[in-house]
Amino acid sequence: MTDPAPAASRPSDESSAPATPSAASPAATPERPSGSGRTIAIASFIGTAIEFYDYYIYGTAAALVLNKLFFPALSPVAGTLASLATFAIGFIARPVGAIVFGHFGDRIGRKATLVVSLLLMGLSTAFVGLLPGYSSIGVAAPILLVVLRVLQGIGLGGEWGGAALLSTEYAPKSRRGLYAAAPQMGSPIGFFAATGVYWALSEGLPKDAFESWGWRVPFLLSFLLVAVGLRIRLRVAETPAFAKLLASRNAVRVPTLEVIRRYPKQLLLGAGAIVVVYVMFYTASTYCLTYTTKTLGVPRNTMLGLTLIAITVLGVTTFVVARQSDLLGRRKLLLGGAVFSLAWSLVMFPLLNTRNPILIAISLSGALLCMGIGWGPLGAYLPELFGTDVRYSGAGIAYNLGGVLGGGVAPLIVAQLGQTRGTTAVGFFMAAMAVISLLSLLALPETRHRKLSEV
Incomplete structure (x- = not known):
């Protein structure tokens, strides 16, 4: 059970707004515009799709070309590790972004903070496309690449x-x-859009x-996607839960410290709960793309096409499981997703190593099926673990x-295990x-029946 928040900082925030306006719906106001449920869903979907597109094109580029362009003095293996290291730097920067944006999201509002995150993420991504390579500006090229990757991660x-x-x-x-x-x-x-664009360019x-x-x-x-996302996000109103918090004047001064003080268990165990989702996804989408094209000799276009099949499995699974979580x-x-991931970790690479396109598709699709089972419920589960006054910070961190x-x-x-110990060791690491x-997850509670004001 979660630690109770102080009564003064826990106003009732349970929203019961219907998805579409009806005769029983509250009148449209600046805080709750007509059709807000549909607008919010569209804004959330398009905004995250754009930001994840930005993030995933970097992962694909890191697996395919960045080692040659920005680390040409290194051996192929060392260059690949270096390009993947720049990919990892973005993840290390992400908690910083969660703390900074969570602070302002819990103090001034969700909408304004999301607009800034979209601009930061989108523009830093676009400038990677304008960045000269090592042959043009020398060591400044990988340094600037790392800077832009850090900004991506913060966004x-x-x-x-x-x-x-x-x-x-x-x-x-x-x-x-x-x-x-x-x-x-x-x-x-x-991810589908990012992989699809690279597949089309690789084919053409x-x-x-x-x-x-x-x-x-x-x-x-x-550049274009940022403009589209910005137009949509500027139309979004503040959420009713946060509007009530602002009206009560109970916003906390330092949300991150409040999260650590009141919700240490939820913070650490929530992070642990999502680890396997990341491992399954980035092993399948980034490492496997490098491993199959450069070690197994599978054509790049074939792997990008097979990855598109696996992403379709991910999308369908994510939606179905999110809906079933209600x-x-x-x-x-x-818990089911974690158990399935444990089992699939041990069969994924034996399927991949056959070099058979059908079995490779099954291998990747199984990994992203595991990811989808865990990914679907997380959008509701992590926010439900924290109170309104620190929810942006808590869920994000x-x-x-x-x-x-x-x-x-x-x-x-x-990547290191695959190079030194073989893919069997990789499978056992994923299982761990x-x-x-x-x-x-076994140490965390169920949250489906919770009112948001109860945490």
Whole structure:
């Protein structure tokens, strides 16, 4: 059970707004505009899709071309590790973003904070597409690449918590899982778009053209996507739960310290619960792309096409499981995802090593199925663990701390294990990460029936 918040800082914030306006709906106001449920869902979905697109195109580029362009003096293996290290740096920066954006999100509001996170993420991504390589500006190239990657990480660190709160704080208690599916679906859609753009460029361009300028196109598209996302987010009103908190003048001065003081268990175990989701996803999407194309000799276009199939599985699973979490409970499904991940970790690479496209598709799809089972309920589960006055900070920090281990450090360990110990060791490492999530979830409560004012 969570630690009770002080009575003065826990105003009732349970929202029961219907998804669409009706005769029984409250009158439209600046705080609750007509059609707000639909607008919020669209804003959460499109905003997270854009930000995850920005994040994933970097991962794909790191696996395919960045080692040659920014670390040419290193051996192929060392260059790949260096490019993956820049990928990991983004994860290390994400908790910083969660703390900074969470502070302002819990003090001045969800909407304004999300607009800034979108701008930071989108513009830093777009400028990667304009960055000269090592051959043009020398060591300044990888340094600037790292700086832009850090800014990406800070931006995304502030994105997820706010987008999840937009959905959950507008949702009726009985449909929070369904509402929270909107920001969760942004991840597979953003990943599908990123992989699809790279697949189309890889199919349509000669290898030399792709490696010299074609890889930049997905980054430059971010300029357009930021404009679209900004227009949508500026139309979003503040959530009713936070509006009540502001009216009560009970916003806390330093939300991060309040989270640590009141919710240390939820913070650490929430981070542990999400570790396996990150491990399954980034192993399948980043390391496997490098391993199959450079070690197994599978054509790049084939792997990008097979990855698109697996992402489709992820998207369908995420939506279905998020919706079912309103009926079956968040924790039960998360536990099932951790158990399935534990088992799949041991069969994933034997399937991959066959070099058979059908079995590779099954291997990747199984990994992203595991990820979807865990990813779907998290949009509602993590926010439900924290009170309104610190919810942006608490959910965001827990989510991004899990990302440091599962999405930042783990891919480097996986790459090193794969190089020195073989893929069997990689499978056992992934299984160990699943055990961490399983034990964390066993120590956390079910939250489906909770009113948001009860935490």
